[in-house]
Amino acid sequence: IAGAIEAADHFSASLDAFHEEEVPRKSVFAVMRALLARGKDLSFHLTGSGPDDPYLRDVTAEIRREFHDRIPMLVGRVRPVGRARAGAPALRPLPGRGTVPAPAAENAGTVTGSGVAPALPCAMAAWPTVGFDGTITACCNQDVVDHRPVPGHLRLGHAGADDWSTVRERCLTSGTLRALRTYGPLRLAGAPPGRGYCETCRELEVTPPPHTPAAAFLERRVLDMQLAGGGVGFAGRYGCPPYGDLVSLGHPGRKHDL
Structure with missing residues (x-):
């Protein structure tokens, strides 16, 4: 596992309340601290039930304190798709x-x-x-x-x-x-x-x-709009909107970089 992590340009640790029942948060933090000390580019991928989930408030605050805002976070929501479809009956499809x-x-x-x-x-x-x-x-x-x-x-x-x-x-x-x-x-x-x-x-x-000049123009315009939104715009669109700006932590240009 260490060899695979070392070979990757970027390493992201996934955390949610369910995974923490098997792997303690402090163990994940210990690995991330060691990797950060070696200069590895890192991020956290966090998942909760939604903007009001107390778990998300707690874990994002602790990561910011523990790593002094040096590691970005992509925060998402559990939704009824894939394996979560049968396990989240209270979520609105x-x-x-x-x-x-x-x-x-x-x-x-x-x-x-x-x-x-x-x-x-x-x-x-x-x-x-x-x-x-x-x-x-x-x-x-x-x-x-x-x-x-x-x-x-x-x-x-x-x-x-x-x-x-x-x-x-x-x-x-x-x-x-x-x-x-x-x-x-x-x-x-x-x-x-x-x-x-x-x-x-x-x-x-x-x-x-057909890939006509008009189609190429529209394609470029859509791409330009998404690039203009940057990582924060992408995270707000596909993740948990109130936490979208956390993807820009730890990197001065990350807000404008996909």
Whole structure:
């Protein structure tokens, strides 16, 4: 494990109330202190039930005190998706199954005056994730990572056969993934009202729009808007909004760096 950590450019420790029942917080802190002393780039990935969860208030405050604001934190919410679907009955399901930002999910079933689904770009369609069997998917949606077969448009390769440059090239050049990052699955599929955001993506069977100059312009504009929001904007959109600014801790340029 130490060798794997040493080989990584960045190491993130995941903490939540359930993991702390098995691995004490002080043990995680001890490892992070040792890595920080060696100059490793670090972060914490924290998960709670929502903005009012006392666990999140406690753990974020303790991390800030313990590490003097030198380690950023990405704070998320437990939502009924993947393994948490059966274990969180009190959580309100979102149309996007909790894997898209809440504002987009709330509006996922709306249509414009022309009867066309709204454009809700998915930034997560650029998040290569290695699954349990080595399959590399284009996003970290739990239903995509855990289930086989992986939808063809979300499969980027296999860790045993494809190197990073190949995976990166496929992620950047796939017409469907580019369209998902520009328009989102609802617009791309012409989804009807009430259709789930991520469910629509997983079942997507459409020909991506041609990469015309107009399409390239729109793609660039969407990317520019997301870059303008920086890491804080991304964390507020996909994580737990009140804690979004914690991703900028410990690095003077992190607020503007994705």
